[in-house]
Amino acid sequence: MMSVAKESARAKRDTGTLGKLMVLLDLVSHADGPMRFTDILEVTDQPRGTLHRQLSHLVEEGLLEIDTDGRYLPGLRLLDLASRSWGRNEFRVMAEPHLRALQGLTGETVHLGVLRGTSIIYLDKFEGQQPVRMYSQIGNASPVYCTGVGKAALSILPEVRVKALLEDISFHRFTANTHTAQSLLAEVEEIRKLGHAFDREEHEVGIRCVAAPIWSENLSLVGGVSVTGPAYRLTMEKLSQWAGPIQEAAARIMEAMRIGLGPRR
Amino acid sequence: MMSVAKESARAKRDTGTLGKLMVLLDLVSHADGPMRFTDILEVTDQPRGTLHRQLSHLVEEGLLEIDTDGRYLPGLRLLDLASRSWGRNEFRVMAEPHLRALQGLTGETVHLGVLRGTSIIYLDKFEGQQPVRMYSQIGNASPVYCTGVGKAALSILPEVRVKALLEDISFHRFTANTHTAQSLLAEVEEIRKLGHAFDREEHEVGIRCVAAPIWSENLSLVGGVSVTGPAYRLTMEKLSQWAGPIQEAAARIMEAMRIGLGPRR
DNA sequence: CCCAAGCGTTCCATTATGTGGAACTCAATT
DNA sequence: AATTGAGTTCCACATAATGGAACGCTTGGG
Incomplete structure (x- = not known):
């Protein structure tokens, strides 16, 4: 089903689940400030249940964090990972x-x-x-x-x-x-x-x-x-x-x- | 099948596919230097095919990189993500x-x-x-x-x-x-x-x-x-x-x- | 020169995992 | 009390991950 007609010039290979999560991570990281669940929902246009689980997983891994108002921020785990990438x-x-x-x-x-x-x-x-x-x-x-x-x-x-x-x-x-x-x-x-x-x-x-x-x-x-x-x-x-x-x-x-x-x- | 008997004191919730990938990312990031495919293979003890695809996905997303000798390094995408987390x-x-x-x-x-x-x-x-x-x-x-x-x-x-x-x-x-x-x-x-x-x-x-x-x-x-x-x-x-x-x-x-x-x- | 071993890659049937619609909870509002 | 909005949980179903096996490529003996 759903034949893929569109073939972008620089076809980005599919990274499955990870790709979807990275879109979210990018979105929140590059936002001007903390994002509410609903903000993310309307940008990504996904079912609420799905989005919720995806965000939960990212939070669980420390890649995102939730502030006291329930808004999403980039997580500090990123800092730890990046410092290694930089240091070496x-x-x-x-x-x-x-x-x-x-x-x-x-x-x-x-x-x-x-x-x-x-x-x-x-x-x-x-x-x-x-x-x-x-x-x-x-x-x-x-x-x-x-x-x-x-x-x-x-x-x-x-x-x-x-x-x-x-x-x-x-x-x-x-x-x-x-x-x-x-x-x-x-x-x-x-x-x-x-x-x-x-x-x-x-x-x-x-x-x-x-x-x-x-x-x-x-x-x-x-x-x-x-x-x-x-x-x-x-x-x-x-x-x-x-x-x-x-x-x-x-x-x-x-x-x-x-x-x-x-x-x- | 495979009943889970062990219940760790601070049960880490399961983050599915993401969790497995983060283990790899941590492993490579915290290593003393670039890791070859086989190095990672023996530490993680996974089937070769599986590991290969996981690493490919991480590379595809820029979270890992491959040097000229085919060894794996933390990717610069991490730096970009982290700099936002830090700056804000x-x-x-x-x-x-x-x-x-x-x-x-x-x-x-x-x-x-x-x-x-x-x-x-x-x-x-x-x-x-x-x-x-x-x-x-x-x-x-x-x-x-x-x-x-x-x-x-x-x-x-x-x-x-x-x-x-x-x-x-x-x-x-x-x-x-x-x-x-x-x-x-x-x-x-x-x-x-x-x-x-x-x-x-x-x-x-x-x-x-x-x-x-x-x-x-x-x-x-x-x-x-x-x-x-x-x-x-x-x-x-x-x-x-x-x-x-x-x-x-x-x-x-x-x-x-x-x-x-x-x-x- | 050929064979074997080591290393990495690709394939595909099986199965685990993610998906998404709907129902539910909890507050805040009217 | 009823309504709306926001977030969470549930579960049958679809999709993506799995892993065993087979396939290439290089290296180094014999």
């Missing part, structure tokens, strides 16, 4: 000293990110001591098309993969400078030649950055390192001056991991 | 300024932790600028019985709950000073009177700490704040001097959350 991440560990050095050199915030799907996940961050602070957190996933690290990462991928990736993205216009599919493709070509990428207030007004790509030879790892800060302090000129040091830091990180030894692309 | 945690947010102040006052590392089951999960940490660094990470779960925050938390729970909790613990002797069930119960009684707890190198040789409990009136939240550092710098005398400020910080955090307004216990 080889890329992050190898990069750490170089990130510190870069932070010391520039005095601004340094990020390490890795490409996962159509997002950049930030693996580490070293903040400057300057009073102005930006919202940015380790573990956060940001769209690839409006971050320096994201664009740097794209510049490493072969064009076919970039185009395939763009298919899966819905472009949201965060600022007046945010890229569209066309303009992004053009800039990535540019970045490929330059060896580094700028974020000219494309994600958040008043925030600029420079980034350099980091990749393994077989492209199993693609990411980058960036220096970020407020536009009033980080003129484009200053950013350009830092492009060299950042590319050098990226090179040292790749060397430390003994990857990317071949010539560029 | 009300307790952590309310406590932050007070933790910073305490860090400034003492110059040593300040931790915020919360009781979850028989563990303390560290929600936040502010490091001193001193050169000696300790291994400790946000999100890490440590046993209640050998951390300052853990013992402080226990001192808030009614004795019956403490005893029930001890039932579920298997005491591991980390150092010569690590507590046993008996000595722990006795010290908790002491802490109840004092209002603060010490860790006298009970978890790690050379590391001491002072902690004060934080709790909500209905005990839906039980945790604490601590100041930790190397024994050579933190004499017991110095720790005692800080007990006051730490208890005051804890009081201010509770006030900020409008909890624990009633008299102690």
Whole structure:
């Protein structure tokens, strides 16, 4: 019965029960605040009994929690699991000293990110001591098309993969400078030649950055390192001056991991 | 068939498929390094086909990843999920300024932790600028019985709950000073009177700490704040001097959350 | 060069598990 | 007291997980 006609371009394999639960976990995790049972019910459009049991199981495992008003929140068990994933991440560990050095050199915030799907996940961050602070957190996933690290990462991928990736993205216009599919493709070509990428207030007004790509030879790892800060302090000129040091830091990180030894692309 | 004779004291409710997958996730996350298929197979003692599908589903959802040698690692999706759980945690947010102040006052590392089951999960940490660094990470779960925050938390729970909790613990002797069930119960009684707890190198040789409990009136939240550092710098005398400020910080955090307004216990 | 062993993957009949409609409880409201 | 809304429990049924077996692929002897 129920023949499956629709075949999505990037057919997501079915993970059965787990897949359904992950949808809920994502929903609650990414919500702006605690969600009531009914809130979840109307979004997911499932029978009440089913939803109730699913949530109960997630709570039972500590992946979700219920506050005193009976609303659902992400659970702390996630923190425990994630801290292991983070603590042992080889890329992050190898990069750490170089990130510190870069932070010391520039005095601004340094990020390490890795490409996962159509997002950049930030693996580490070293903040400057300057009073102005930006919202940015380790573990956060940001769209690839409006971050320096994201664009740097794209510049490493072969064009076919970039185009395939763009298919899966819905472009949201965060600022007046945010890229569209066309303009992004053009800039990535540019970045490929330059060896580094700028974020000219494309994600958040008043925030600029420079980034350099980091990749393994077989492209199993693609990411980058960036220096970020407020536009009033980080003129484009200053950013350009830092492009060299950042590319050098990226090179040292790749060397430390003994990857990317071949010539560029 | 297969009648269930054994009824554990604290019967863990069955979470079906999810429960089985979480066992795997825990196993891989808490392992010392990447695990091969066969490693997992012999620990979990499941049919190969079953295990293979379970792992595939976890990988498909990004909860696990496979390295180039085909070994399993915790996945970065966990980081994304956890960062939300952390970023929005009300307790952590309310406590932050007070933790910073305490860090400034003492110059040593300040931790915020919360009781979850028989563990303390560290929600936040502010490091001193001193050169000696300790291994400790946000999100890490440590046993209640050998951390300052853990013992402080226990001192808030009614004795019956403490005893029930001890039932579920298997005491591991980390150092010569690590507590046993008996000595722990006795010290908790002491802490109840004092209002603060010490860790006298009970978890790690050379590391001491002072902690004060934080709790909500209905005990839906039980945790604490601590100041930790190397024994050579933190004499017991110095720790005692800080007990006051730490208890005051804890009081201010509770006030900020409008909890624990009633008299102690 | 061929065989065996180790490791991982796929298949499919069987069975455990999740599903969802409906009935039920408990508060808050009218 | 009746009504509505929110959450929970129940159970016949449908679906997804199970696990034994067979299948590939690589590695290393003999």
